[in-house]
Amino acid sequence: MxxxxxxxxxxxxxxxxxxxxxxxxxxxxxxxxxxxxxxxxxxxxxxxxxxxxxxxxxxxxxxxxxxxxxxxxxxxxxxxxxxxxxxxxxxxxxxxxxxxxxxxxxxxxxxxxxxxxxxxxxxxxxxxxxxxxxxxxxxxxxxxxxxxxxxxxxxxxxSAGRLMRRDAVAVPEHWTVGHIIDFLRAGDELTTDFWEVFVVDPAHRPVGTCLLSWILRTPRRIAVADVMQREQTLIPVDMDQEEVALRFQKYALISAAVVDQAGRLVGMITADDVAHIIQEEASEDALLLSGAGVEGDINEPVLDSYKARVRWLLANLVTALVASTIISFFEGAITQMVALATLMPIVAGVGGNAGTQTLAVTVRALATNQLTRSNSWRAVGREIRVALLNGLSVALVIGIGVSLVFRNPALGGVIAAAMMANIVIAGLAGVLVPLTLEKAGADPAVASSVFVTMTTDSMGFLVFLGLAVASGLVG
Missing domain, CATH: 1.25.60.10 (MgtE N-terminal domain-like)
Incomplete structure (x- = not known):
C-alpha cells in the first residue's frame, strides 16, 4: 500500500x-x-x-x-x-x-x-x-x-417461486476459473449476497455449482467443469416453502438453484430466506395447535383475531357438551358419592395433558417428515409403550394418594385404573388423530387438538364413572 x-x-x-x-x-x-x-x-x-x-x-x-x-x-x-x-x-x-x-x-x-x-x-x-x-x-x-x-x-x-431471488449468478461450463473471476469483478449489477456460482449448459439448465471459496483458491487456468460440484439440490419453482426449508435443513444448504418446469435456472434461494420460513412455519403450527389462527399476532386487528379464535372456542364448547352429557348419565352415582365429582376432573385433566404431549410430538414429526407412512405404525407402537409407562406411574401415585386421603382403597383402585386407561387412550388419540387428518389431506395442526381434547375428556369421565358403577363402589 x-x-x-x-x-x-x-x-x-x-x-x-x-x-x-x-x-x-x-x-x-x-x-x-x-x-x-x-x-x-x-x-x-x-x-x-x-x-x-x-x-x-x-x-x-x-x-x-x-x-x-x-x-x-x-x-x-x-x-x-x-x-x-x-x-x-x-x-x-x-x-x-x-x-x-x-x-x-x-x-x-x-x-x-x-x-x-x-x-x-x-x-x-x-x-x-x-x-x-x-x-x-x-x-x-x-x-x-x-x-x-x-x-x-x-x-x-x-411457493419457491415467491421466495426465490431472480439475480442468481450463472456462468457457462466451458469457462475457466479466470473467466469467472473477471466476470465477477466487472459485473457492477450483480447481486452482492451470494455464496456460490451456478454453472449452466447452453439451455440455461444447472449442471453444477462452484463455491466462491473454491473459485478464489483455484488457479485461473483451470476449467470450471473440472472443479465444479455436479451433484446439487435443485428446487422446483412450485415447491411449497415448507418443503424447501426441510431440504435446506436436511442437506445443510447455504443456497440452492430454483428451476422451472423445463429445468432452466430461474433464481436462487439462500439460507437467510429459509431462516424466516422456518420461523414462520414453527409459529404457524404453534398457533394452529392452540386455536389462535394462522395469523395470530399481537399486532393483528382485533376483529381478525376474534374471527380466527371464536370458531375454535365454539368447537371446544361442543366437545365440552359431549363430556357434560356423559357426566349426566352418572348423575345418580355422583349424588351417592361426592368424592367422584371431586376426582373426575383429575382423570380428564391429566389425560388431556398426556394427549397434548403426544400430539405436539406427532405434529412436529409430521411437519419435519420424520413421521411418514413407512414408519407410522412403529410410531403408534412407541407411543403406546410410553403411555403405558406414564399411565402406570401416575396411576400408582393417584391410587395410593386417594386410598389414604379418602380412606377408601376401592376408590383408589378405581381412579388408578381409570387414570391408566385414559392416559393410554390419550396416547393413542395424540398420534392417531393427526395421522388420520394427514391421510385425509387436512392440516393436522389445525383440528387435532379439538378431537384429542374431546376424546380425553369424554373417555376420562366415562371410564372413571363407569368403573365406579361397575365395581359396586356406588349403586
Whole structure:
C-alpha cells in the first residue's frame, strides 16, 4: 500500500470514528426507557430529537421499534424518520405493522421502496396489497423490476417461486476459473449476497455449482467443469416453502438453484430466506395447535383475531357438551358419592395433558417428515409403550394418594385404573388423530387438538364413572 493510500485509509477511519461513537450499545437498544424517550419526543413535537435517537439503530431494530411504540405513534414516527424508513427497514418489519404503514404511502412511494429491495422482499411487500393498489404500485415500478415481480406473483403463494431471488449468478461450463473471476469483478449489477456460482449448459439448465471459496483458491487456468460440484439440490419453482426449508435443513444448504418446469435456472434461494420460513412455519403450527389462527399476532386487528379464535372456542364448547352429557348419565352415582365429582376432573385433566404431549410430538414429526407412512405404525407402537409407562406411574401415585386421603382403597383402585386407561387412550388419540387428518389431506395442526381434547375428556369421565358403577363402589 502506498503512503497516499495509507493516509487516505487513516483519514477514512478518523472520519468514521465519531459515527461509531454515536451508535447505541447492544444492551441499550429498544429498552423500555429508550422507547419511552422516543415517544416523549414525538409527543412533545420534537421529530428531529426522535430521529437523532433512532438514526444509529440497525434497520431490524428500527423495524422492531415501530412495533413497540404502538399504532397511535407509528404515523408520527414514520414522518420523523422519513428517508430512514427504507426497504431494509420494511423488509424486517412485522407484517401487520408494515401493512398499516404502507396504507399511509402513495403508490409511487411504495414502488420506490420496492425498487430498492431484492425481488423476494419486494414481493412480500406488494403481495398483501389490495388488487387496485397492487396494480398502481406495479405501474410505478421500473419495467425490469415490474416484470420480475409480476412473474413472482404468478407463482402460488408460499411457493419457491415467491421466495426465490431472480439475480442468481450463472456462468457457462466451458469457462475457466479466470473467466469467472473477471466476470465477477466487472459485473457492477450483480447481486452482492451470494455464496456460490451456478454453472449452466447452453439451455440455461444447472449442471453444477462452484463455491466462491473454491473459485478464489483455484488457479485461473483451470476449467470450471473440472472443479465444479455436479451433484446439487435443485428446487422446483412450485415447491411449497415448507418443503424447501426441510431440504435446506436436511442437506445443510447455504443456497440452492430454483428451476422451472423445463429445468432452466430461474433464481436462487439462500439460507437467510429459509431462516424466516422456518420461523414462520414453527409459529404457524404453534398457533394452529392452540386455536389462535394462522395469523395470530399481537399486532393483528382485533376483529381478525376474534374471527380466527371464536370458531375454535365454539368447537371446544361442543366437545365440552359431549363430556357434560356423559357426566349426566352418572348423575345418580355422583349424588351417592361426592368424592367422584371431586376426582373426575383429575382423570380428564391429566389425560388431556398426556394427549397434548403426544400430539405436539406427532405434529412436529409430521411437519419435519420424520413421521411418514413407512414408519407410522412403529410410531403408534412407541407411543403406546410410553403411555403405558406414564399411565402406570401416575396411576400408582393417584391410587395410593386417594386410598389414604379418602380412606377408601376401592376408590383408589378405581381412579388408578381409570387414570391408566385414559392416559393410554390419550396416547393413542395424540398420534392417531393427526395421522388420520394427514391421510385425509387436512392440516393436522389445525383440528387435532379439538378431537384429542374431546376424546380425553369424554373417555376420562366415562371410564372413571363407569368403573365406579361397575365395581359396586356406588349403586
Amino acid at each position: 502506498s503512503d497516499s493510500d495509507l493516509e487516505a485509509s487513516e483519514a477514512e477511519g478518523l472520519a468514521a470514528a465519531p459515527a461509531d461513537e454515536t451508535r447505541l450499545d447492544e444492551d441499550d437498544r429498544l429498552r423500555p426507557e429508550y422507547v419511552d424517550e422516543v415517544i416523549e419526543r414525538l409527543e412533545a413535537g420534537d421529530p428531529e430529537g426522535a430521529r437523532a435517537l433512532v438514526e444509529p439503530l440497525h434497520p431490524a431494530d428500527i423495524a422492531d421499534l415501530f412495533e413497540l411504540v404502538g399504532s397511535d405513534h407509528r404515523r408520527s414516527l414514520a414522518a420523523a424518520l422519513a428517508d430512514l424508513l427504507d426497504g431494509d427497514v420494511l423488509a424486517e418489519m412485522n407484517e401487520w405493522v408494515r401493512e398499516e404503514l404502507i396504507d399511509e404511502l402513495e403508490p409511487h412511494e411504495v414502488a420506490e421502496i420496492a425498487g430498492e429491495l431484492e425481488t423476494d422482499d419486494a414481493v412480500a411487500l406488494i403481495e398483501d396489497l389490495e388488487e387496485e393498489e397492487q396494480r398502481a404500485v406495479l405501474r410505478a415500478l421500473d419495467p425490469d423490476d415490474r416484470a420480475a415481480i409480476e412473474e413472482a406473483l404468478s407463482y402460488p403463494e408460499d
